[in-house]
Amino acid sequence: MNVYSIPLLIASLFFIGIISERTIKYVLALSRAFGLSEMAAGFILLSVTTSLPELSVSTIAAFADEGGLSVGNVLGSNIANLTIIVGLAVLLSKTAILVKGQYQKELVQFLFLSSIIPLFIVQRGSLGPILGVVLLVLFIYFSLTISRKTEKADKVEQQPAKHTAMVGFKFILSLTLIIFLSILVVDSSVDIAESIGLPPSIIGATIVGLGTSLPELATTIQALKKQLFGMALGNLLGSCITNVTLILGVSSLISFSEVSIVAVESIMFYVLLSSLSVWYMVGSGEVISKRGAIFLCVIYTIFVLQQVGISVFIF
Numbered sequence: 001m002n003v004y005s006i007p008l009l010i011a012s013l014f015f016i017g018i019i020s021e022r023t024i025k026y027v028l029a030l031s032r033a034f035g036l037s038e039m040a041a042g043f044i045l046l047s048v049t050t051s052l053p054e055l056s057v058s059t060i061a062a063f064a065d066e067g068g069l070s071v072g073n074v075l076g077s078n079i080a081n082l083t084i085i086v087g088l089a090v091l092l093s094k095t096a097i098l099v100k101g102q103y104q105k106e107l108v109q110f111l112f113l114s115s116i117i118p119l120f121i122v123q124r125g126s127l128g129p130i131l132g133v134v135l136l137v138l139f140i141y142f143s144l145t146i147s148r149k150t151e152k153a154d155k156v157e158q159q160p161a162k163h164t165a166m167v168g169f170k171f172i173l174s175l176t177l178i179i180f181l182s183i184l185v186v187d188s189s190v191d192i193a194e195s196i197g198l199p200p201s202i203i204g205a206t207i208v209g210l211g212t213s214l215p216e217l218a219t220t221i222q223a224l225k226k227q228l229f230g231m232a233l234g235n236l237l238g239s240c241i242t243n244v245t246l247i248l249g250v251s252s253l254i255s256f257s258e259v260s261i262v263a264v265e266s267i268m269f270y271v272l273l274s275s276l277s278v279w280y281m282v283g284s285g286e287v288i289s290k291r292g293a294i295f296l297c298v299i300y301t302i303f304v305l306q307q308v309g310i311s312v313f314i315f
Contacts, residue, residue, distance in 0.1 A: 002191055008188045009184075012182075015181055016182065016185070016214065017218065019181070020221070020222045022174050023171065023174045023219055023222070024219060024228070024231070026167055026168075027045050030171060033167070038228050038229075038231040039231065040146050040147045042223070042230065042232065042233065042235040042238055043143065043147075043238035043241075044143060044147060045171070046239075047237075049172075050178075050179075050216045050239055051216075051239050052215075053182065053183075054077050054243055054247055055246075055247045058073050058074060058250070059254070071248065074243045074247055074248050075118060078271060078274070079270050079274055079300065080300065081240050082236075083274050083297065083299045084210065084213075085217045087296040087300070088217060088293075088297070089224060089236070089293075090224070090289070091293050091294070093220075093224035095224040096288060096289045096290065097224065097229055097287065098286065098287050099229070099286045099288075100230075107234065107237050107241075110142050110146075110237075111240055111241055111278070111279070112275050114138070114241045114245060115244070115271055115272060117135070117244050119268065129253050132250065133249075135244070135246070136245065136250070136253075138245045139242065139246040142241055146238075178219075182214040182215055185214060216236060219235055220232045277292075277296060
């Protein structure tokens with residue numbers, strides 16, 4: 001193990017926490033400047049930009065005609081976002097996610113709809129340009145719907161264009177730093193895990209999978225601490241919707257490779273289970289509580305165990 005791995009891991013996590021707090025402030029400033037609601041800001045500004053790691057992995061895989069890797073990356077990321085990331089965000093922030101308003105619930109419905117889309121990929125057995133166009137159209141539709149129909153945010157603040165541009169630059173810079181620091185977290189964690197003898201399968205299913213979702217986790221925790229529930233939902237659920245529509249849509253446009261049906265089917269159950277669990281919590285109690293967060297973390301734990309070959313009979 002490299003001597004700097006542990007200090008680098010600690011320092012990276014520390015700075016991620018600090019920078020993510022600034023990022024939320026920039027998002028709030030931009031949302032007021034453009035007249036966006038909290039949820040629209042979380043969906044349009046945060047979810048798309050925090051999904052850049054998944055976009056880069058899926059795009060590279062698509063260019064290499066590895067359509068299965070693109071689909072697996074997207075679905076695995078969504079499972080992580082809807083289970084361990086939601087769960088940790090609630091537990092670490094010590095704040096339950098309150099779902100208020102018709103359009104926050106509509107976002108959850110969009111999530112469930114987007115979770116069904118991979119079933120059509122299983123049926124087709126391949127990616128392609130037609131599927132890509134359909135997914136990109138859905139992404140545009142979801143984005144326009146959220147930006148137009150959600151409850152309005154504070155009155156549009158008249159700020160000089162130069163000031164808004166500077167805030168936008170700081171927002172992009174802060175998210176770039178978070179993504180870079182997340183890569184350092186993954187690299188140092190993998191080095192530590194390998195030094196203590198963890199097998200590659202466990203490293204891939206846990207550290208690498210969670211590493212690409214660190215930006216969502218960090219920004220969501222800060223949003224919850226500030227009671228910005230709409231932004232937290234827009235970020236987390238929006239990231240899942242973005243993964244299935246925008247990212248998988250781009251991958252489909254540039255890849256014509258076949259997708260292993262067996263491989264996708266093995267994780268589709270958990271995609272639907274996690275989506276239905278969040279949907280049920282929102283529909284029944286309009287809240288994702290500490291108890292619900294623990295349940296979501298348990299789902300992810302069972303998913304990881306099964307991915308590394310440890311069968312859990314209840315699922």
